[in-house]
Amino acid sequence: MNKQDVTKSLANVRVVLSHTSHPGNIGAAARAMKTMGLEHLYLINPVRFPDKQADIMAVSAVDVVKNAVVCSTLDEALQGAVLVVGVSARVRDVSQEVLTPREAMPKLIQQATQLPVALLFGAEMSGLTNEELVRCQFMVTIPANPEYSSLNLASAVQLLSYELRLAAGLGDIPSPDLVPAPAEQLERYFVHLEETLGQIGFLRTQQTTKLMYKLRRLYSRARLEQEEINILRGILTLTTEFHTRQNRKTNQ
Amino acid sequence: MNKQDVTKSLANVRVVLSHTSHPGNIGAAARAMKTMGLEHLYLINPVRFPDKQADIMAVSAVDVVKNAVVCSTLDEALQGAVLVVGVSARVRDVSQEVLTPREAMPKLIQQATQLPVALLFGAEMSGLTNEELVRCQFMVTIPANPEYSSLNLASAVQLLSYELRLAAGLGDIPSPDLVPAPAEQLERYFVHLEETLGQIGFLRTQQTTKLMYKLRRLYSRARLEQEEINILRGILTLTTEFHTRQNRKTNQ
Numbered sequence: 001m002n003k004q005d006v007t008k009s010l011a012n013v014r015v016v017l018s019h020t021s022h023p024g025n026i027g028a029a030a031r032a033m034k035t036m037g038l039e040h041l042y043l044i045n046p047v048r049f050p051d052k053q054a055d056i057m058a059v060s061a062v063d064v065v066k067n068a069v070v071c072s073t074l075d076e077a078l079q080g081a082v083l084v085v086g087v088s089a090r091v092r093d094v095s096q097e098v099l100t101p102r103e104a105m106p107k108l109i110q111q112a113t114q115l116p117v118a119l120l121f122g123a124e125m126s127g128l129t130n131e132e133l134v135r136c137q138f139m140v141t142i143p144a145n146p147e148y149s150s151l152n153l154a155s156a157v158q159l160l161s162y163e164l165r166l167a168a169g170l171g172d173i174p175s176p177d178l179v180p181a182p183a184e185q186l187e188r189y190f191v192h193l194e195e196t197l198g199q200i201g202f203l204r205t206q207q208t209t210k211l212m213y214k215l216r217r218l219y220s221r222a223r224l225e226q227e228e229i230n231i232l233r234g235i236l237t238l239t240t241e242f243h244t245r246q247n248r249k250t251n252q
Numbered sequence: 253m254n255k256q257d258v259t260k261s262l263a264n265v266r267v268v269l270s271h272t273s274h275p276g277n278i279g280a281a282a283r284a285m286k287t288m289g290l291e292h293l294y295l296i297n298p299v300r301f302p303d304k305q306a307d308i309m310a311v312s313a314v315d316v317v318k319n320a321v322v323c324s325t326l327d328e329a330l331q332g333a334v335l336v337v338g339v340s341a342r343v344r345d346v347s348q349e350v351l352t353p354r355e356a357m358p359k360l361i362q363q364a365t366q367l368p369v370a371l372l373f374g375a376e377m378s379g380l381t382n383e384e385l386v387r388c389q390f391m392v393t394i395p396a397n398p399e400y401s402s403l404n405l406a407s408a409v410q411l412l413s414y415e416l417r418l419a420a421g422l423g424d425i426p427s428p429d430l431v432p433a434p435a436e437q438l439e440r441y442f443v444h445l446e447e448t449l450g451q452i453g454f455l456r457t458q459q460t461t462k463l464m465y466k467l468r469r470l471y472s473r474a475r476l477e478q479e480e481i482n483i484l485r486g487i488l489t490l491t492t493e494f495h496t497r498q499n500r501k502t503n504q
Contacts, residue, residue, distance in 0.1 A: 031407075036397060060402065143424060143425050144289075152410075155407060155410040162411055166354075
């Protein structure tokens with residue numbers, strides 16, 4: 001998938017919320033969508049909308065709420081969508097295939113690179129109606145605790161939007177500039193460390209190899225950066241100087 | 253990982269919320285945790301707790317809220333945890349490694365099969381403090397829209413709890429009993445279909461092969477179940493009977 005396809009794919013995904021009871025859930029769903037780069041929200045007969053609570057819960061995604069398309073029928077909400085995927089907490093006796101989010105979202109994204117697709121969420125308490133179920137090509141169910149599998153609506157939107165973002169290849173995070181120091185710098189540190197430990201009398205001959213092995217293991221695991229090596233070697237230098245001063249005092 | 257390890261691993265994960273402002277977020281986080289099989293919630297100096305709003309938002313996870321351990325210091329909340337992972341929306345100039353949820357949660361789970369671990373969330377507005385940051389062995393950042401990356405606290409808890417559940421090998425969903433029919437049954441259907449289409453005059457000799465190829469493609473893709481084949485063949489049988497009756501009428 002090239003970069004243009006990816007951008008288009010998220011733009012082709014429509015989140016459809018059917019008969020949502022609580023306007024706060026609409027706002028929270030809009031926020032969840034926007035954090036993952038989705039923007040097209042469709043609402044089928046929301047119980048209370050527009051509503052101040054939706055705007056409050058949307059925080060900075062109030063644009064997604066304002067641009068939401070309010071529909072009075074399922075047909076209206078699904079118009080133009082070539083793939084409709086239903087979200088269900090319960091796997092009922094439906095003929096459709098039921099997939100996990102990680103299986104389903106790549107399929108949705110692949111289709112969305114070319115044409116509009118819809119992710120359909122039922123009402124908070126009752127889920128998808130039979131009329132809605134039969135319009136879905138397949139279902140997605142979020143793996144959950146069998147003893148309590150009822151996710152909040154906005155949480156379900158968050159989770160599937162996240163999987164969509166990952167499926168679209170946008171799952172990278174900006175990484176801080178952690179640059180581990182090159183091998184020779186690490187080696188110089190270990191030489192310096194061994195010398196210093198010898199000078200202060202910490203190393204006894206028979207234990208040297210084993211102890212240095214353990215210290216090497218520790219610092220290698222930490223993947224030291226150059227600046228950290230400088231700090232550690234600075235400490236070693238001052239340790240020796242302090243030690244030398246102490247010896248001088250003692251010998252005076 | 254065997255099944256016992258898995259169960260133990262989720263039980264060894266502690267979700268730590270530091271200085272949470274809104275009690276509703278504590279309840280919603282508890283619900284998010286419970287849906288994914290997590291139960292140990294630690295709260296460092298919550299602004300308002302206990303609070304009715306927390307119980308309301310927890311819905312059926314009110315037990316997680318009731319059992320939450322309220323701590324007055326970070327030390328208290330992290331006591332006994334051998335691995336502390338911080339959740340951050342911003343990747344700042346920290347020396348720790350920053351991983352995605354999908355990279356980080358398997359590491360947390362692997363450790364949690366043996367000893368307690370902690371997932372540390374900062375306050376809603378300000379995130380982790382420097383004091384909290386330095387206590388983390390590594391950081392996890394949720395991939396997000398660079399233009400709006402601020403997930404609701406409970407949404408972040410939901411998402412990471414989900415990744416923990418998947419990392420623990422509990423990502424399966426109960427699948428409905430969709431049993432595709434065996435090849436020979438599908439074949440009998442195609443033979444029946446071709447006969448019927450011939451009888452009603454839909455097939456012309458030159459197109460038969462191509463058309464049947466297309467119909468085979470369609471029905472193969474749908475992975476028909478035995479019951480569906482029975483329905484489709486029932487339709488074919490009645491189609492032939494209807495056609496025969498019509499012909500008889502016409503010839504009378």
